[in-house]
Amino acid sequence: MIRGAFIGIDRHADPFIGDLTGAARDATALWAVLSDSIADLNAPLITDDAATVVAMRDVLDATLGAADEEDVVLLGFAGHGTQDHRLVLHDTSVADLPNTTLGMDELAQRFRETRARAVILLLDCCFSGGAPARVIDAGLVPRDAVAFPLVDVAGQGRILFAASSAHQEALEDPQSRHGLFTKAVIDVLLEADAPLGVLELVDRVTRLVTANAGRFGYIQSPTMFGQTEGDLVLPPGQMGVRYREAFPERVNFQTTGDIRELAAAGIPQEAVDAWHQHFPQGLNELQIEAVNEKGVLDGNSLMVVAPTSAGKTFIGELAALKAIADGRKAVFLLPYKALVNEKFEDFSALYGDRLGLRIARCSGDWQDQVGTVLRGKYDIAFFTYEKFLSMSVASAHMLNQIGLVVLDEAQFITEPGRGMVVELLLTNLVSARQRGVAPQLITLSAVIGHANHFDRWLGCGLLQTDHRPVPLVEGVLDRTGALTRLGPNGPETIQLLDRFAIRQRGQRQSSQDVIVPLVRHLIDAGEKVIIFRNARGPASGCASYLAAELGLPAAQDVIDALPEGDLSQMSESLRRSLEGGIAFHNGDLTRDERVAVERGFRRADGQIRALVATSTVAAGVNTPASTVIIAETDFPGRERQPYTVAQYKNMAGRAGRLGFEAEGKAILLADTPMERNQLFRQYVQGQPEVIRSSFNPNQPGTWVIRLLTQVRDVPRGAVVDLIANTYGGYLAALQNPAWRDRMVPTLERLLDRMIADGLIEEDGDNLRLTMLGRACGESPLTLESAMRLVELLRRVDPADATLEALLVLVECLPERDEDYTPQTRNGEPRWQQAALGRFGHGVGRALQHRAESDVAFYARCKRALIVSDWIAGEPTNDIEARYSSNAFVRVGHGDIRGYADGSRFLLESALRIAAIVLERAEDQEAAALLLTRLDLGLPAEALPLSALGFPLTRGEILALFRSGHLNREAIAALPADAVAGIIGRRGHELHEAMQPLMGAV
Incomplete structure (x- = not known):
């Protein structure tokens, strides 16, 4: 038999005993979860005025006293204690503590005398005195001291698990209204998918509490005393009938899936009507679970992980319209400028024109509505990750206006470069909760592996599924025409293509030999196909040979929609491919060309039968197909980077058009049967990678300066708390409780360097960023890059440091050096002389600053010249021809556009830093003019x-x-x-x- 009792006391009869806010709630939650999970648990719940000294002794008689050798006793206590080893009950009197409290010596005696096989006491109170007032400022409330001889209570089969060690506070978090300790116990039980040993429970809870307390700048280390027997386990936790009765606020708005029911949740009728017209079939299972189980319409934050086309994007829209109906603003954060523009136009048409909502966008180009957003004159706004981070840091009041943040493509937190931006903007949102700013957060992620505590760090519920509305069949095809696919009973191999259909078409074997007959086979079967290639050139080339060989009718509707004038070589290639019914989609096309292709391919009766695309189409672009072909499994470059399993799965996930096919198909190409089997195991049967932080503890400089921009002053010793609040810091603390101590010396050396470089100033024990430090921290530059820019500006004659010269100098920054620049193997020295002639010797020679090699220097010159030609209005085709060395080393429109966008992105920060270093006012009108020219590629x-x-x-x-x-x-x-x-x-x-x-x- 399992006996138990759970006691929690917030309110006390004696006016001299301070009240708590979460002790009774803790006891109730723990009682409810364990009662819902353990069928034969006999455990009363005793809270507040019922928790008297007499009642406490009675319940100990009924548990410890009545237990026999087969019984297990579970006890939980949350509340105050005294420094002389006593638990405080509701009727405790400060004037008579000995007779109105329960002494720990009495409890220890009862532990020794009980015949129970095992006893577990969960004690959520602390053993130090009161905490300093600053704990309250941090959003945490200490529980008073309970300092007693723990060893006397514990023993063989007697486990006492206390919330903290003898000299620490046990903290409450008013956001969840639970003690950190009890909440961790409940979370660990609920996350378990199998019976949990007590020692494993202790380990997980200890790590979780230590990490959570560290985020608020405190140390709290739960401590276990006693010894356990090997078979002492607890079942996985459940939120069942008792929990829902005890916490009715957790019972969410319910729907059967009929969209018309959403009006009862407060969503405007006009939106409900529009949705019902568009989705007459109603909400799918994922969306129903988000509403009914996760409370997304009740303001609950949620992380949704689901395959492409599973319907997760609409969950964000549901939450957005509910937020607006409640008088809150909603923002959507997206990885690409193109996605911001696409969503802005879609929402403007539906919610702007039809519902009269104010839709805004901020993506870092000339159409941005920054002023509109900062004044709060919007209902829904779309941002790129980088733009939201810079605006929310520079104008912290912006977060006060926002009621909902929807972060799309959250898996980008694992991407090199972009991951830091995603993590920092989320850290900013998590940190804002400490000052009472807590917008609802919805993160939407494509397929990933284990969430790795990401949802817990965010304080979100987790809704993860691999279910697709249209099932997906994945397989690998080799040059013999054999396809190994994952069937209902496991791997199976069929002969998909006649081996004689696959023939060598060039001087050597290539993917073309397989792609042509495979696409012909699929199109003849009435399918729409996407072929993923790993670079721009292979994508356009593949479309070209498919158009030539398949003989399909022209996609005239798309040709007629293409823009005229200033055509690039890729624009002309696109037209030729479309003449054969094939399109491609890559970075060398203009935005208008990409949009025309996307719309043409989406149309059910469209004339594009096959689309060849680079991997960016897999990230949110609405282009579903019947079948997806993935031609390569790595990205090109000096060091070929293999696709991750998650990247493969997201490309494969574009297959399967809802309402058109019973299933989608994804086909990965291999050369040999051996490679077919290897790729099948690696990708088709592989599990997506665990989500991870991009935080590098060996190079914390950029993280520190970015985090310091989020505070005004910070005690030197609390800088480690800023790092602890990141996802990376949270994971590190979970994995190693001593992480904070090991991080401190590294941070001390870094802070000394930043003070010496003029980025930080000291005011007693407090640190704050200087004007230069804040400019560097609020920029997208790494710390090393910002300091290189400062060096450059101090080397250049101030008279030469014009706006145009600054545009050239940004080519020296590491971010630009990392950009791929098409060049012959030994570089192209001719661009050095051209740069000196155009930009002058002072600025031209500055391009050599810290260049790794002559080749890197020539690349800088080449990029600067290309950007100069772009803003001069040179025709795109002329720029391509001028800077392409040969047919194999060519500069395309995507390179030109990429260099201009990259320069613009860095120039905004460089202008502010230059104004400080050169001690002169920034000419904002001239700067805005130059930034617009970079966007549009026009002379003034x-x-x-x-x-x-x-x-x-x-x-x-x-x-x-x-x-x-x-x-x-x-x-x-x-x-x-x-x-x-x-x-x-x-x-x-x-x-x-x-x-x-x-x-x-």
């Missing part, structure tokens, strides 16, 4: 044409500029045919659009 004189009120492409603007027609009056004065003669088929639309504007003028 052509910029007015971008503000006509009619959306023109770069090619159209340049055509008008070169013809001398620089304003709406000049354009409106021309005949419509003349305008069409200048810019192409949209000339008539432009001419017509200018007429009303002329009337207004």
Whole structure:
């Protein structure tokens, strides 16, 4: 038999005994979870005024006193104690402590005398005195002291598990209204999927409490006394009937899946009607669970991990509309500028036009609505990760306006480079809770492995599934035409293609030999196909040979939607491929071209039968297919990086169009049967990688300066707490409780260096960033990169440090050196002379600063020249031809656009740092002009044409500029045919659009 009792006391009859906020709640929660989990548990719950001294002794008689040799006794106590070894009950009197408390000596005697096989006492109170007032400021409340001889209570088969060691506070967290210790016990039990040994419970709880306390700047180390027998286990925890009765606030709004029911949750009827029209089948299982079980419409934070097309994005939309209905603002964070623009346009059409909501975007380009967002004049806003981080740090009040944050593609936290940004912006949100700012957080992730405490760090529920609305069959195909796939009964091999259909088409074997017959086979079966290639060149080349060999009808609808003017080589390749019914999607296409391709491929009756794409299509772009073909399993480069299992799974997940197919198919290509079997084991049967932090404890400088921007002053000894609040710090503390102590010497050396470099100033024991330090910390630059920029600025003659010169100097930063620059093997020295001639010797020679080699220096010159040509309005095709060395080393539109975007991203920070180092005011108007030119690729004189009120492409603007027609009056004065003669088929639309504007003028 399992006997027990759970006692929790917040309220005391004696006015001189302070109240607690979570002790009764702790006892109730622990009682409910264990009672719901252990079928034969006989355990009363005693709280507040029922928890008298007499009642306490009675329950000890009924448990410890009545137990026999087969019984296990579970006891829990949460509340106050005294420094002379007594537990404080509801009727304890400060004037008569000996007779109105329960002495630990009495409890120890009862432990010794009981015949129970085992006793477990969970004691959530602390053994030091009161905590200093600053604990309350941190959002934590100490429980008073219980300092008693623990060894006397414990023994063989007698386990006392206390919330903290003898000289530490046991802390409460008012956000959850639980003690850290009890909440950890409950969390560990609920997460268990098998019976849990007591020693394992102790280990997990200790790690979790230590890590959570460290995030708030405190040390709390749960301590176990006694010895356990080998078979002493607890079952996995459940939130059953008792728990739901005890905590009715955890009972969420319920739905059967009929979207029309959502109006009862407070979502505007107009949105419900729009959703019902779009999704007449209603919510799917994942969405129903998010609402019913996880309370996403009740303000609960949630991490959703699900395959592509599982419906997780709509969970974010549900939460957003509910937040807005409650008078809160919602923001969506996305990895790419293109996704921000796509979602902005989709939401503007549905929620802006139909519901009258104010939709905004901030992605780091000239269309940004930064001022609108900072003034709170929006309902839904879309950000790139980087833009949200910089704005939320520089304008901390922005977080006070936000009621919901939806982070899409959360798996990017594991990506090199991007991972730090994701982790820092989430750290900022987690830290804000300590000052009462706690927006609901929804993180949406594609397929990952184990969550690795990520949800716990965020304080989110976890909803993870591998279920897909359209089942996916994965397999590997080799050059013999044999396909090994994962069938219902395990691996099976079939002959998918006739081996004679696969023939060598070039001088040597290549993936083309397999792709052509495979795509023909699939298209003949009526399927739509995506072929994933690992780089831009292979993607366009693959589309070209498929168009030539398959003989499909032209995708004329897409050709007609493509922009005219300023065509790149890739633009012309796209048109040729579309003539054969094939499209490709890569970074060398313009945004308008990519959008035309995406829309054409999405259409059920569209004329694009196959799309060849790079891996970015797998990250949120809405392009579902019947079958996905993955041609390679690694990325090209000096050191070929193999795909992770998660990357493969996300590409494979694009297969299966909801409402069109009974199943999707993903086919990975191999050369030989041996490789087929190896890839099948590695990818098809492989498990996605565990989610991890990108924090590097050996290089904490960038993390420290970024985290210091989130506070005004911080005691030197508390800097380690900032690091502990990151996901990386949290994991480190879980894995090694001594991590904090080991980190301190590293941080001390780093802080001394930052003080010497003028980034930090000291005020007694407090540290704060200097103006320069804050500029560096609020920038996207690494610490090393920021200091290199400072060095450069101090070396250059201030007279030479113009805006244009600063644009050149950013090429010296490590972030730009890491960019791939197409060059011949030994570099291209001719760009050195061209750079010196164009930028002057002072700035040109500065490009050599800290270059790793001559080749790296030439690459800097080449990039700076390309960006210079771009903002001068040089035609894209001319830039490509000028800087492409040969057919194998070519510069494409994606390179040009990438260099311009990268320069713009870094230039914003460089301008602010330069103003401080050079001690001169920043010319904000001139800087804004240059940033806009980088966005649009235009000379300053052509910029007015971008503000006509009619959306023109770069090619159209340049055509008008070169013809001398620089304003709406000049354009409106021309005949419509003349305008069409200048810019192409949209000339008539432009001419017509200018007429009303002329009337207004």
